[in-house]
Amino acid sequence: MAALEARESELESFRGEARDWLAKNFPPSLKDVDVAMQVTGGWKPTGDAKLWAERMGAKGWGTPTWPKQYGGGGLSKEQARVLLQEMGRIGARSPIGGMGVMMFGPTLLEYGNEEQKSQHIPKIVTGEIRWCQGYSEPNAGSDLAALQTRAEDKGDHFLVNGQKIWTSGAQYADWCFCLVRTDKTRKHEGISFVLIDMRTPGIEVRLIKLISGNSPFCETFFTDVKVPKENLVGPLNGGWTIGKRLLQFERAGLGGGGGSQGRMEGRSLEQMAKDYVGTDERGRLADTDLRGRVTQHLMEARAFTLTLQRAQAESKSNQGPSAATSIMKNAGAKVAQDRAELTLEIMGHQGMGWEGDAFTPEEIVAARTWLGGKAVTIYGGSSEIQNNIIAKRILGLLDHQ
Amino acid sequence: MAVLTEEQTMLRDAAKSWVAEKSPVTALRKVRDSGADHAFDPAAWREIAEMGWAGILIPENYGGSGLGYLTLGLVLEETGRTLTASPLLSTAVATSALLLAGNDTQKETWLPKFAEGKAIGTIAVDEGAHHAPEKISLKATKDGSGYKLSGKKSFVADGSAADLIVVAARTGGKPGDANGVTLFLVPGNAAGLTREKLKTVDSRGHANLAFKDVSVGADAVLGSVDQGGAVLESILDRARAAIAAEMLGAAAQSFDVTLDYLKTRVQFGQVIGTFQALQHRAAKMFTDLELTRSCVEAALNAIDKNANDVAALCSLAKAHASDTWHLVSNEMVQMHGGIGMTDAHDAGLYLKRARVAEAAFGGASYHRDRYARLMGY
Ligand SMILES: Cc1cc2nc3c(=O)[nH]c(=O)nc-3n(C[C@H](O)[C@H](O)[C@H](O)COP(=O)(O)OP(=O)(O)OC[C@H]3O[C@@H](n4cnc5c(N)ncnc54)[C@H](O)[C@@H]3O)c2cc1C
Numbered sequence: 001m002a003a004l005e006a007r008e009s010e011l012e013s014f015r016g017e018a019r020d021w022l023a024k025n026f027p028p029s030l031k032d033v034d035v036a037m038q039v040t041g042g043w044k045p046t047g048d049a050k051l052w053a054e055r056m057g058a059k060g061w062g063t064p065t066w067p068k069q070y071g072g073g074g075l076s077k078e079q080a081r082v083l084l085q086e087m088g089r090i091g092a093r094s095p096i097g098g099m100g101v102m103m104f105g106p107t108l109l110e111y112g113n114e115e116q117k118s119q120h121i122p123k124i125v126t127g128e129i130r131w132c133q134g135y136s137e138p139n140a141g142s143d144l145a146a147l148q149t150r151a152e153d154k155g156d157h158f159l160v161n162g163q164k165i166w167t168s169g170a171q172y173a174d175w176c177f178c179l180v181r182t183d184k185t186r187k188h189e190g191i192s193f194v195l196i197d198m199r200t201p202g203i204e205v206r207l208i209k210l211i212s213g214n215s216p217f218c219e220t221f222f223t224d225v226k227v228p229k230e231n232l233v234g235p236l237n238g239g240w241t242i243g244k245r246l247l248q249f250e251r252a253g254l255g256g257g258g259g260s261q262g263r264m265e266g267r268s269l270e271q272m273a274k275d276y277v278g279t280d281e282r283g284r285l286a287d288t289d290l291r292g293r294v295t296q297h298l299m300e301a302r303a304f305t306l307t308l309q310r311a312q313a314e315s316k317s318n319q320g321p322s323a324a325t326s327i328m329k330n331a332g333a334k335v336a337q338d339r340a341e342l343t344l345e346i347m348g349h350q351g352m353g354w355e356g357d358a359f360t361p362e363e364i365v366a367a368r369t370w371l372g373g374k375a376v377t378i379y380g381g382s383s384e385i386q387n388n389i390i391a392k393r394i395l396g397l398l399d400h401q
Numbered sequence: 402m403a404v405l406t407e408e409q410t411m412l413r414d415a416a417k418s419w420v421a422e423k424s425p426v427t428a429l430r431k432v433r434d435s436g437a438d439h440a441f442d443p444a445a446w447r448e449i450a451e452m453g454w455a456g457i458l459i460p461e462n463y464g465g466s467g468l469g470y471l472t473l474g475l476v477l478e479e480t481g482r483t484l485t486a487s488p489l490l491s492t493a494v495a496t497s498a499l500l501l502a503g504n505d506t507q508k509e510t511w512l513p514k515f516a517e518g519k520a521i522g523t524i525a526v527d528e529g530a531h532h533a534p535e536k537i538s539l540k541a542t543k544d545g546s547g548y549k550l551s552g553k554k555s556f557v558a559d560g561s562a563a564d565l566i567v568v569a570a571r572t573g574g575k576p577g578d579a580n581g582v583t584l585f586l587v588p589g590n591a592a593g594l595t596r597e598k599l600k601t602v603d604s605r606g607h608a609n610l611a612f613k614d615v616s617v618g619a620d621a622v623l624g625s626v627d628q629g630g631a632v633l634e635s636i637l638d639r640a641r642a643a644i645a646a647e648m649l650g651a652a653a654q655s656f657d658v659t660l661d662y663l664k665t666r667v668q669f670g671q672v673i674g675t676f677q678a679l680q681h682r683a684a685k686m687f688t689d690l691e692l693t694r695s696c697v698e699a700a701l702n703a704i705d706k707n708a709n710d711v712a713a714l715c716s717l718a719k720a721h722a723s724d725t726w727h728l729v730s731n732e733m734v735q736m737h738g739g740i741g742m743t744d745a746h747d748a749g750l751y752l753k754r755a756r757v758a759e760a761a762f763g764g765a766s767y768h769r770d771r772y773a774r775l776m777g778y
Binding site: 270273274279283284285291292294295296298299300302303304306307309310313314316317323324327330331384386387388390391392394395396397398399 | 402403404660663664671672674675677680681683684685687688691692693694695696698699713717720721766769770772773774776777778
């Protein structure tokens with residue numbers, strides 16, 4: 001009991017410390033501005049954004065629980081939660097993000113050797129170096145282990161030849177964590193996890209344009225690319241385990257965007273529906289069928305949020321990992337896509353704008369979000385693959401012969 | 402599964418082993434086939450009371466344990482798993498009514514008896530084919546210092562067995578008005594009350610009640626005259642969360658039984674669970690069950706904490722549990738093939754109870770509409 005109280009009061013004193021530091025260092029002009037999103041989108045921060053990124057990077061608070069020895073915040077989980085609460089209170093978003101923070105860093109901390117960690121982690125912490133993910137290939141998507149990009153052993157280096165596709169942010173990335181084939185005779189046991197400097201000669205990046213009009217990702221070609229041996233993470237042919245661990249971090253961070261429901265900027269969905277569709281004399285949405293579907297969606301979104309909270313509470317207590325985590329990706333993706341479809345339907349013709357003054361910025365964003373959001377059931381393990389995983393790993397059903 | 406205290410874990414484990422030993426699904430079959438008087442086994446109800454479950458909501462000074470709704474939900478989840486027929490839920494609803502609106506005398510009269518299982522309680526709200534607490538028309542007219550009740554109540558759970566019936570009646574206004582509803586405590590054996598036992602698909606005890614000039618004293622008024630509508634909603638919310646817990650347990654069991662079958666039934670030389678068409682439907686059911694659990698636990702918790710969004714969360718829990726069990730009970734029959742259609746298999750029992758529970762205290766569409774109203778659109 002006394003120990004618990006001591007911990008509580010320690011946490012409260014940390015809260016004071018965090019609050020003071022944020023008051024001194026957070027530029028108020030960035031209230032509610034998602035700097036990290038802009039940075040991963042290829043934008044170099046300037047002015048206040050730059051200042052904020054530098055300060056958070058130096059403090060290590062963009063990666064609050066990472067070890068201090070590599071520049072991380074060195075905070076406990078509880079302290080990190082307090083920090084997030086304090087940032088949320090003043091509308092401060094972390095300016096440090098991207099694949100390095102979300103998935104590669106945590107994986108390297110587990111599997112990297114000392115040199116690799118000292119070389120790469122501090123630069124993820126400060127947001128100096130941007131990473132991209134070289135996993136998918138034209139013939140290796142859901143069946144990722146079918147990948148063919150070859151890394152031949154040439155003594156002190158690997159010679160890499162092949163093609164990756166859907167490489168998000170490759171056009172901006174400084175480095176790529178990559179799954180390559182080092183043994184053709186075995187499928188899963190012939191894959192290695194290597195780190196490739198994107199400035200190495202022989203790498204070519206071509207933009208791919210999406211249905212939403214953006215080009216967030218690329219085809220990445222490797223022609224006789226020399227990768228030093230010290231860039232191999234973990235054992236030779238041991239890359240599959242590491243690659244899968246990284247996917248766990250990726251999926252944990254995804255939740256299909258459904259988690260951000262409550263934090264959506266602008267009008268709520270129900271308000272938007274009232275504004276576009278109108279209400280009857282009792283204040284109810286005039287279109288009763290739409291009203292029913294909006295409600296069904298909002299209730300599903302609430303159920304999803306409650307499940308996120310439950311999984312969090314369960315993983316904090318000593319019940320082990322929560323079974324609920326396995327459903328997050330699909331459930332969250334459905335919430336996000338339903339929301340986008342309903343938004344478009346509510347806006348009617350006004351939701352069909354691509355660009356131009358006939359449409360409000362909110363309307364254009366709705367259309368683009370709707371299109372871009374179709375990806376959430378495809379990447380990070382498609383919905384079908386998630387269902388396979390639930391069926392096999394959680395429910396114990398066997399593979400089809 | 403919510404993070405439980407040691408006491409809650411013990412109680413849940415006790416419930417698990419009791420239902421396995423004393424109240425498997427065969428117990429419901431026995432009740433059904435023997436034509437038990439009130440469609441439950443009195444011996445089982447006695448044991449339930451002896452284990453203290455009837456007193457989970459009741460404060461210690463009235464002979465209960467005062468552990469609250471989340472704890473009650475844990476027990477109902479387990480009894481739901483085996484479709485245990487007992488007046489536990491109905492009595493818990495009557496208990497909630499007394500806790501929310503009863504005066505000291507009313508509580509002293511009934512709560513100790515409820516806690517001991519010496520009395521059964523229930524609530525009588527609906528008068529037609531659908532849950533519609535705003536449409537109450539059963540009339541209570543002033544008669545000396547007391548009242549006379551006349552009208553009908555339909556599909557009252559454990560209505561024939563109940564010693565105490567919480568009756569929602571109209572003392573003013575007209576059906577549809579928010580004001581003018583008053584709650585009365587009416588003994589089950591009141592003169593002028595006729596109780597018609599219903600034969601329903603779920604083989605549980607339901608009754609239609611007819612009130613003909615049923616006289617009650619002023620001391621039968623629960624809460625305040627004409628102002629019972631709000632507290633009625635609070636009572637119903639507790640009922641909705643509680644039955645959602647029962648439904649969660651029953652849906653989880655329907656799923657577990659089905660999953661087991663997917664792992665054992667062989668066709669085309671392999672267990673049918675290897676077919677992806679079935680696997681993905683199983684994954685969908687599992688996903689829905691996880692979401693339902695979050696909603697049910699959040700609603701029960703909100704009641705215990707007296708949170709300000711109890712109403713919305715209870716509607717969410719009831720709607721979600723209804724949709725999920727609806728799906729799972731249908732899939733249970735379908736994935737069992739022909740055997741699922743037989744009376745000898747349990748699938749039908751789950752399917753039948755599912756629909757009754759879905760309709761009780763408002764079905765999914767009722768609660769979606771209510772949720773929308775609560776959110777102001
Ligand atoms: C926006 C976006 C960003 C991405 N970013 C990256 C990135 O940065 N790096 C990277 O490496 N990759 C990235 N990807 C690629 C992504 O991981 C793949 O698209 C994904 O793995 C699916 O592979 P695929 O496109 O080849 O589809 P396929 O695997 O060919 O799938 C086609 C369809 O078949 C279904 N299917 C496949 N196998 C099964 C099965 N066993 N059972 C049932 N159905 C099945 C799928 O669900 C899908 O519906 C990104 C994709 C998108 C859309």
